[in-house]
Amino acid sequence: MTERASGEAWTMSRGYARLLALPLLFLAVFFAWPLLRVIVRGFVDPSPGLANYIRVFGDGPYLKVLWNTVETAAVVTVLCLAIAYPVAYVAARLRGAWLHLAAAAVLIPMWTSVVIRSYAWMVVFQRQGVLNDALLALGLTDTPIRFLPGSIAVHVGMVHIMLPFMILPLIANMRAIDRTLLSAAAILGANPAMAFLKVFLPLSLPGINAGVALVFMTSLGFFVTPALLGGPRHMLAAVLIEQQANQLLNWGMASALATTLLVLTLAIYVFYARITGGAAGAGAGR
Amino acid sequence: MAKHSSLSRRTLLKGAAVGTAVAGFPAILKAAPSQLVIATGGGKLEEAYAKVHFAPYSTKTGIKIVTAPNTNAKLKAMVEAKNYEWDLCQLPAEFAAHAAKQGLLEPLDWGQMDRAKMLTGTAHEHFVMSDVAAYHIAWNTKNVKSGAPKDWAEFWKASGRRGLWKRPFQTMEVALMADGVAKDKLYPLDVERAFKSLDKIKASTLFWNTGAQSAQILIDGEVEVSATWNGRVHDPKIGGAPVDYHFNQSLFVSDAWAIPKGAPNKKEAMEFIALAMSAPNQAAFSTIIPYGPTNTAAMPLIDPKVAPALPSSAENYPKGTFLDVTYWADNGDRVAEQFNKWIL
Secondary structure, three states: HHHOOOOOOOOOOHHHHHHHHHHHHHHHHHHHHHHHHHHHHHOOOOOOOOHHHHHHOOOOOOOHHHHHHHHHHHHHHHHHHHHOOOOOOHOOOOOHHHHHHHHHHHHHHHOOHHHHHHHHHHHHOOOOOOHHHHHHHHHOOOOOOOOOOOOOHHHHHHHHHHHHHHHHHHHHHHHHHOOHHHHHHHHHOOOOHHOOOOOHHOOOOOOOHHHHHHHHHHHHHOHHHHHHHOOOOHHHHHHHHHHHHHHOHHHHHHHHHHHHHHHHHHHHHHHHHHHHOOOHHHHOOO | OHHHHHOOOOOOOOHHHHHHHHHHHHHHHOOOEEEEEEEEEEEEEEHHHHHHHHHHHHHOOEEEEEEEEOHHHHHHHHHHHOOOOEEEEEEEEHHHHHHHHHHEEOOHHHHHHOOOEOOOOOOOOOEEEEOEEEEEEEEOOOOOOOOOOOHHHHHHHOOOOOOEEEOOHHHHHHHHHOOOOOOOOOOOHHHHHHHHHHHHHHHHHEEEEOOHHHHHHHHHHOOOOOEEEHHHHHHHHOOOOOOEEOOOOOOOOOOEEEOOOOOOEEEEEEEHHHHHOOOOHHHHHHHHOEOOOOOOHHHHHOOOOOHHHHHOOHHHHHHHHOOOOOHHHHHHHHHHHHHHHHHH
């Protein structure tokens, strides 16, 4: 406001900056301030000092659970990417009604609650469930296989929930890729595989980065699905944080765990951004 | 479209008029609030409360009851911020004990309730236990056709898979009983002994997370036997699901009524609790939900046909033992950490 008064010229970027002021204020009040309070709480509750962090990094279950969390999120992210990439590749070429149909197929599962979908996977994977019945009927196994609780069930359940978050950024990115570039590559002598590897894949990297960041970070905070489908080994950080915050009313400890997870997430993000040339995240494309 | 909007406007005006009228009253009479907000766990429990407690209370006092979900952490947030959304709450008793220890609850007015009639251990300064549920042995009747475990020691030896709660709370007690600790000698818990007992069955146990899950794995036959709460298998058994249970060596747990520290409508909240704890209300509740009364004066009012399903009936109560909420309020954090480490 004072800028105007001092007679400084209006520029496009300054105008955008002002448009941003309101959302930034909103984020400051409803995101940054509470987050700061959580971080501070980890150091002062129940008494000032590092006691909570000594517990987190000590002999308890906490580091192991944090590691489990990162590992599970990483596996889910890789699986999501492997499944989503071909789907998005095909979907991005669709036009008109077919595109709508593909989008609906991706989006509709998102409207069902995560809890219900996780219970549904329980029904599929249990001892007398759909999958075991099928395996038994086909003669592939004599006795029911124990899927529950287990890694397969957790990964399938989580991938199912996270897939749209990988597919959608990929489609958005791939639709913007000029496919005549592939023809150009072919004219210059590239076979289809080479054209894909040298032209399409690099151009789709921003989409991959956005999807990977979205899926990985959301997976770090998963609660219901690993709790229902996973065994003790799949206890994730969110479960411990909920226990501390909601069952034991130990908000200092809950804050310390949440802050550790946040720092870990940011560290991984920064590392990922470095190795992929700073293109990680949806907003970092330019 | 026009019809809809005019309708909603009329409803809105009517609502505003009622609101003004109701809000006007206390100012004139300096009396009760127009509504009382009660936090509950929702579901069937809340439906029963609505029928048995809310309706008579509103009729008697003219105060409307509104409910909210009873998220534990919210209680602490409200009291810390002195910004109250609830006037009173229904909480798991062990959590109420924990909250009381942290100074989050108002002391109750025991002058309005008959403390002498309460089951031993259910009347506390800051909360009152409201019903008796049982954490007990249950089995799938298709998987276990005969020889269902009679006690926790047999439950530990049962062939196949068993289910236990993925929380130390209640599971530790059961592990000690399985190892031969008498039900009246559980506290203070011998944590090391409980873990040794749990070690024996860790590989063949499915640790479930929620009550609904425990019922589902039993009914679907994912496990042979499982610990669960009687309220989870009572209806399915009657409905013909392949599940059965008994109360032998069961661990009694409870919900509790409590008032957040500093909540503004304490007088009305206390009157509500007194009504809910009265013998007729307790009896009516237990007729709908198979959780027994904690007020012993309610037992004679209960239909003899209903009594066998209730953990605190004369027949069932001696078979089990009450969980010590004070132990868990004092040691929950430490034992939970050990348990989480053990289970990984």
